[in-house]
Amino acid sequence: MGLADSVRVDEAYAHLLDAQDPLRRFRDEFYLPPDTLYLDGNSLGLLSRRAEATLLRVVDEWKRLGIGGWLDAARPWFTYAETLGEMMAPLVGARPGEVVVHASTTVNMHQLLASFYQPAGRRTKLLADELNFPSDQYAVDSQVRLAGLDPTAHLIRVPSRDGRTIDEDDVIARLDSSVAVVVLPSVLYRSGQLLDIPRLVQAAHSQGALIGFDCCHSVGVVPHRLSEWDVDFAFWCTYKYLNSGPGGVAALYVNQRHAGVAPRLAGWWGNNKATQFDMSPRFDPAPDAGRFQLGTVHMLSAAPLEGSLELFAEAGIEAVREKSLRLTEYLMQLLDTLLPEERSGYRIGTPREPARRGGHVAVEHPAAIQINAALKQRRVVPDFRYPNVIRLAPIPLYTSFHDVWRVVMHLKEIVETGEYRAFSSQRAAVA
């Protein structure tokens, strides 16, 4: 890691780490909110100049070309979902044709579960976990019902032992010939735990089950080898670490081995591009993951992603991951050294091992609601998760080591002065 065992806590050291950072030039590519420490890029990534430029280009194409943009735009809109899928493939380790941008995470999850979860005979169960994001919880429950089954009998939610993490052994212990599909997050949204994907894939396949992952909290900060690991399907949003903008179009991955699996929900945008405009009443599915699309690509919600992905291609996802681990390591070391739990009440809820964590650090505190409010007043933007978690996400392309140092100084002052006690312990509507 290059960081000493006992970290230097002085400000000069933070500047030194920044001076040695090979990715530091990327910070200038972003619009950073003025006088603000933004540590919430795992909820909504910031706008880059490149993303703005590709969005404005598409707006201009619409202005100049009207409907002609479908074929005559710089990157034709007709195949834009596939083009962006190709640009994103290196971030997830996909082969050509396995990734396409489409709709939202939740829609993609429904489409993929509807298509891959086909209970038959004694193999009827959907295996998930109890810590996943609410939308994913609602989706698995409703998919079991859609299949005509009772979730109390056919949906397994693997419990957490500590309320923070899911033990892979507990997932593997529930796998047997009654499980049709396993669907799990790659990184847990609250604690930031990164699951051992290749191990879980191997275990699921050895029991004859399919396995898919929600990669919302890993794409853009953790490298993936989805095809090499033989993941069956995956889906993720692009407005978190990929900085595509609020409600930016999501993505889906389908392993090319499943070329024979038809979408259970068919729409004209999933048609073979060569015959789509034959306007035939018979669906002719695209030969690749594109067939899982439903309707017209959301151009204005996809365009910022193009510029953003250029930045990732320049930086390289391995370098992004390396810096992410250094940033989060530095953050945790500063907390350990300056704010030990017994004195401050802060506790780190994220696994310590680099191989077991994603891009953010979950800092727990009994007064997290009030500390979160105090941080906001000090123009720090964290991410609060009820009831006691403050998620801090230093983003490799735009957060500096000095930013991390300053955030820790705020956390220190807020508890040491008791300043947080002046804030309400009621939570806001969006938190």
Ligand SMILES: *Cc1c(COP(=O)(O)O)cnc(C)c1O
């Ligand atoms: C962000 C996130 C979502 C959001 O889904 P949308 O359909 O984009 O609103 C879903 N699941 C997980 C795990 C997430 O992190």
